[in-house]
């Protein structure tokens with residue numbers, strides 16, 4: 345049923361697709377994080393901005409991805425990496441902004457007040473108190489964003505990008521099950537591995553939470 | 559040291575001030591407690607001193623300088639601050655928490671390390687706790703870390719907002735005692751908020767009683783407030799047990815002691831009976847060269863020498879620095895109906911219920 349011979353003879357291509365797929369995913373989540381951070385800072389600084397920001401990112405989130413690619417083609421061109429990236433990034437924003445803002449807001453008032461009372465500047469309180477304590481919530485958001493993005497990257501083949509999507513598209517076109525499966529299983533495995541890696545990162549970065557649970 | 563002049567705070571949207579033209583002068587080295595009913599503006603007053611809340615009008619000076627003329631974060635580094643919820647940084651170890659302000663001040667590593675060790679010893683935290691996170695400590699230990707952290711940079715002023723509110727009564731009393739001792743040794747100026755009048759009069763060298771709206775009703779030494787409440791509000795706030803609270807502040811040594819029905823063990827049985835008769839007592843206290851041995855019931859004093867008797871111990875023996883409230887408790891719980899007082903040199907005398915009552919009515 346599965347043509348192992350094909351897999352063996354195409355290992356180089358599969359490896360290259362893996363790297364490309366990972367590159368697109370990491371880039372999109374990375375840019376998404378930077379943009380979300382900026383949006384979150386705005387939302388935290390001006391409370392009234394939180395509603396509009398989540399509304400806009402929420403609308404972006406609900407646009408079907410195929411449609412979004414189509415809209416962006418006239419802007420960036422059919423095979424531009426940015427056509428893919430802009431679409432991918434916009435899907436990460438809602439979940440990331442929500443988690444960053446919720447994480448920062450969940451830091452107890454008395455902890456912030458005590459920090460202020462000891463003479464920390466507001467910037468320092470944000471960097472050294474609020475951000476570290478929001479880390480679990482932020483990483484939870486990154487996990488969802490990463491898994492979603494890895495799935496979506498399979499679709500960027502329609503705007504000429506590489507990655508596992510190419511195997512899936514070609515496999516289906518040629519009715520060649522092995523190739524389609526390589527793309528599908530590859531994307532699933534990557535999602536699982538990245539998710540586990542982020543869990544490990546969270547544990548390493550939040551020793552206080554780990555020891556309490558123990 | 560700290561001076562509030564006509565300080566008023568009206569929160570945005572509030573229809574009346576939280577604090578109304580409050581003037582309070584806190585001399586250096588005093589332990590001032592702010593006490594009053596819930597919502598009377600105690601916390602607001604405290605937070606205006608370190609500018610966590612800015613006054614609407616009026617002037618606040620710390621160490622002779624107008625706080626509004628200083629950078630808030632620099633001002634705060636020179637003022638220790640302890641809040642009820644403690645507010646330890648959950649992601650920092652005990653050691654790192656204590657080191658917070660010294661680090662902000664840019665002390666070098668060795669100096670910080672030495673200071674942390676010194677502070678943790680001062681507040682009675684074992685060295686084994688230093689590596690722990692706050693969530694791994696008991697409530698009482700967390701409060702200690704909070705106090706150590708506030709003292710770490712050796713600030714001349716300490717602001718405390720119900721610092722022992724979150725622990726059970728037994729631990730609280732222990733922490734209060736410890737902290738008062740610490741204050742005596744360190745000589746800091748302390749402003750201490752509480753809603754517990756007992757805590758206020760026990761801890762403070764001066765007590766400020768606030769009414770709703772941050773109105774200062776009385777500001778004086780605790781003995782004075784208990785003896786002469788300025789108005790109805792204050793006497794109602796002091797409550798039913800005002801007399802007992804006053805006794806709690808008076809040392810046994812301030813009262814006149816009676817010698818009581820007590821004889822040296824070398825006295826004859828006749829002499830002993832004469833002493834008991836003179837006091838109308840049905841028991842006899844025995845001394846051995848000024849040292850208190852105990853007491854015997856009158857019936858046991860017969861013809862044989864007093865040295866042959868087996869004296870019973872007094873259940874409670876007071877020291878001169880104990881409070882008259884303890885003395886009263888000893889009187890009403892002991893079989894002999896007196897409180898005996900013993901100092902360094904031996905037996906000093908005793909108090910009965912009339913003596914204690916005299917002290918309050920005086």
Ligand SMILES: Nc1ncnc2c1ncn2[C@@H]1O[C@H](COP(=O)(O)OP(=O)(O)OP(=O)(O)O)[C@@H](O)[C@H]1O
Nearest residue numbers: 569570572576595596597598599600601602603753
């Ligand atoms: N940030 C704020 N915004 C608006 N009103 C406030 C704020 N903080 C306090 N108040 C109001 O100011 C008044 C005094 O509050 P404050 O916290 O100083 O009281 P408190 O004496 O410390 O009371 P408690 O014993 O309950 O802690 C209250 O009526 C309170 O509702």
Ligand SMILES: [Mg+2]
Nearest residue numbers: 600601602719
């Ligand atoms: Mg309060």
